[in-house]
Each structure stands twice: as structure tokens, then as C-alpha cells.
Amino acid sequence: MSKVLIVGAGIGGLTLAAGLKQRGLDVTVVERAPAFKPVGAGISLQPNATAVLLALDIPLSEAAAAVMGPASFTDAAGRAFMNADASELVTEEAPAWNVHRADLHRALLEACGERSGAARGGAVTLRLGTAVASLEERGDEVAVTFEDGSAGAWSLVIGADGLSSTVREALLGDAGPRVRYSGQTCWRFAASTSVTRESSVEIWAPGKRAGLIQLSEGRIYCYLVASAPEGTPGPGSNEVAMLREQFGWMNPDLETLLSELTPETVVHHGDLCDLDGATWGRGRVVLMGDAAHAVQPNMGQGAAMAIEDAGALTLLITEHLSEPSGLVSAFQSAREARVREVWGLSWRIGQVAHWENPLARAVRNLALRSMPTSMMLKKAAESWQPGIDIARSLRA
Numbered sequence: 001m002s003k004v005l006i007v008g009a010g011i012g013g014l015t016l017a018a019g020l021k022q023r024g025l026d027v028t029v030v031e032r033a034p035a036f037k038p039v040g041a042g043i044s045l046q047p048n049a050t051a052v053l054l055a056l057d058i059p060l061s062e063a064a065a066a067v068m069g070p071a072s073f074t075d076a077a078g079r080a081f082m083n084a085d086a087s088e089l090v091t092e093e094a095p096a097w098n099v100h101r102a103d104l105h106r107a108l109l110e111a112c113g114e115r116s117g118a119a120r121g122g123a124v125t126l127r128l129g130t131a132v133a134s135l136e137e138r139g140d141e142v143a144v145t146f147e148d149g150s151a152g153a154w155s156l157v158i159g160a161d162g163l164s165s166t167v168r169e170a171l172l173g174d175a176g177p178r179v180r181y182s183g184q185t186c187w188r189f190a191a192s193t194s195v196t197r198e199s200s201v202e203i204w205a206p207g208k209r210a211g212l213i214q215l216s217e218g219r220i221y222c223y224l225v226a227s228a229p230e231g232t233p234g235p236g237s238n239e240v241a242m243l244r245e246q247f248g249w250m251n252p253d254l255e256t257l258l259s260e261l262t263p264e265t266v267v268h269h270g271d272l273c274d275l276d277g278a279t280w281g282r283g284r285v286v287l288m289g290d291a292a293h294a295v296q297p298n299m300g301q302g303a304a305m306a307i308e309d310a311g312a313l314t315l316l317i318t319e320h321l322s323e324p325s326g327l328v329s330a331f332q333s334a335r336e337a338r339v340r341e342v343w344g345l346s347w348r349i350g351q352v353a354h355w356e357n358p359l360a361r362a363v364r365n366l367a368l369r370s371m372p373t374s375m376m377l378k379k380a381a382e383s384w385q386p387g388i389d390i391a392r393s394l395r396a
């Protein structure tokens, strides 16, 4: 019997599975989706995330990973209030990449599969179309029931099943943190286009934001955010026309990109939510990634937190597997302060970016413009260090 069950084959669950396999453990991963579809938009992987991925032997091919170049934040008139180029801080051990989510998923699945020449690899058993329905701790095992009526028991269960985690609900019910709406809804897509960008840009307008990020192979990742009541439905078939009207005016490249979209482009739409607190699990059930502490996407650090969690858990599970009673508290001690900081700042950035009051916006822009670049870069380097430290422990 595999001793470890990971619930959810998202970025966090698969990174952990690859890490435990690297340490020689056999793990089972169950995933609700019946198949992995090669869709999705882009994602930024900052050095704290890439350092852990590389330490776990999860590389991305040059064709998949676009090196993250300079970035600017502007108003809708194109006036920059922040420019940053972190290239000089980036190392081979911890690069900065913009990638298509499908390419990242492929790399994670490959790392979970056969590795030729692996001297001491465990095995990952992946069961698609298998959703956890409930679980219960019974002595030194966790009894798990699946939605198809099957059941099993594991020594350790990891809930990596995202924002609306069933594992969190089964374990904590109303005592767990709740999903919190930010007041903002988001459309995102990745598309091949004639637009080429040397630098990423995020444009702020009252109650709106738009981002353009260059991916590999001539694709641009675009996200569009608007202040809106919770559950505002997508406009369906008129989606692209509506996006063009609402956001196209904010930037000429954005207008071109939206005008070039074909009916094949999949536009993802969803409300931006986080959890109103963090939780780490109990006993033999550990929660990680969005299931434990979903953050707003405004720092591009949600998946990075799941990846850092996976790195930290790879070390801790190896240490605690024979006696897991101290695992949850060791994991919480290792991660709580780090995650809390990212969670709080991610929320505040989203709120400040959508300010509508003209005076407040003018003061904000002035404050941001007067921040020295050297200070911004220093803060960025400091914010990456915890992930780089986890990666160095994994390599030690």
C-alpha cells in the first residue's frame, strides 16, 4: 500500500509528488478531472518558485520558458509609475520565467513519471477522474472515501485540492477559513499574436487592470481585471467584443491583441478570491497550497507558495513519515510567517490598484514613482530568499 495520498494534481500536488518520488517514496495522487486538457493561460514563476522546481529536478525546456525581462506599471495614458528589471538578480539556480500553464503541467507530469537513470526513485501512481468525497482519521491511518464509492486507507493524506478544498471541508468544516471575494473579477487567456513585447506591462485604470506578458513561441499571456459584484456572469458569446470595448482603450498592444483573437482562443473567467485565513491540517492530514492559504494573484505568488510548500513538505515528510504526529506543527512553523506576509500584501495590492478616487490615485502614483528602483529590487530579492533557502536545503 502506498503510504502517502496526495489529493489534487495541480501545481502544488504534482510538485510534491515529484519531490517525494525523488526521495524514494511511493505516492498516490488522485485528481478529480478525468483528463488533463492542454488549455489554460500563462503564469509567472519568480525565482523563489523556479529554485525549488530545479532543486526537485523539474526543469522547463527553453522552448517553454520565456525569460522574464523588465516589467513596468503604467496608467492608461502610458505613464510609468514603476519600472523594474530584475535580470541582474536572477541566477542559474533561480531564474525567472513566464510560461504557459499547459507547459508547466507537462513538466510536472514528466517529473512524476519514469526517469531514466534515476538511482533511487520512488513511484507516483496517478488516478484521474477520482475525487475525494470524505475522510476520517482512524488511529494511525486516514480512511478516505471517493465520489465513485470506492475507499482506501493511507498513513498520510495531503490536501492539495485548491481553493474550495474538499479535504479542508471534511477535516474542519465551518471551523476552517472561508473563501473571500476580492470585489474583482478576471478574464485571462494566452494567444498567438503579431504583438511582441520586450517588457511586461500592467496598466492600472480606475476599477480596472490589464496585464500583458510575453510567453515563448510568439504567444502573449493577457489578464484583464475589473471591479464587479461577486458572481457577475461572463457575457458568453460576446465575450471578446465586450473585453475589447471595456479594456482595449487602455493600451495599443492590448487593442491589437484583442482584435486578433480567434474563436479558438479559450478565455477563462472567474472571480478573484482568497481564503480569509490559513490552516495547515490536523494529525495525519496536511493542507498545502491554495487549499491551505489561497492568496490573491496580485504578486504572482500563489503557485509559488504552493511550490515552496511542496519543497518544505518534501523535506518534512521524509523526516516525519514513520511518526507523522509532529508533521502539521512542523510544517506550520516553517511556513506560516512567510505565507502570511505574501497573503496580506497580495490582498492590499489588489485593493490599492483599483482605487477610483482621483486624488487618492494621484498620491498613490506619486508615492510609487518616487520609490527608488534599488529599493524595489532589494525588496524583490528579499521576497525570493525563503524559496531559495528551501531549494538549498533540498540540494544539501
Ligand SMILES: Cc1cc2nc3c(=O)[nH]c(=O)nc-3n(C[C@H](O)[C@H](O)[C@H](O)COP(=O)(O)OP(=O)(O)OC[C@H]3O[C@@H](n4cnc5c(N)ncnc54)[C@H](O)[C@@H]3O)c2cc1C
Pocket: 007, 008, 009, 010, 011, 012, 013, 030, 031, 032, 033, 042, 043, 044, 045, 049, 130, 131, 132, 133, 160, 161, 162, 163, 165, 166, 167, 186, 188, 223, 272, 288, 289, 290, 291, 295, 297, 300, 301, 302, 303, 304, 305, 306
Ligand atoms: C488570475 C490568476 C493569475 C495567477 N497568476 C499566478 C502567477 O503568475 N504566479 C503564481 O505563482 N501564481 C499565480 N496564480 C495562483 C495560482 O494559480 C494558484 O495559487 C495555484 O494554481 C494553486 O495551486 P494548487 O495546486 O494549490 O491548487 P490548484 O491549482 O487549484 O489544484 C487543485 C487540484 O485539485 C483538484 N481537485 C479539487 N478537488 C478535488 C477532489 N475532491 N478530489 C480530487 N481532486 C480534486 C482540482 O481539479 C485541481 O487539479 C494565479 C491565480 C489566478 C486566479
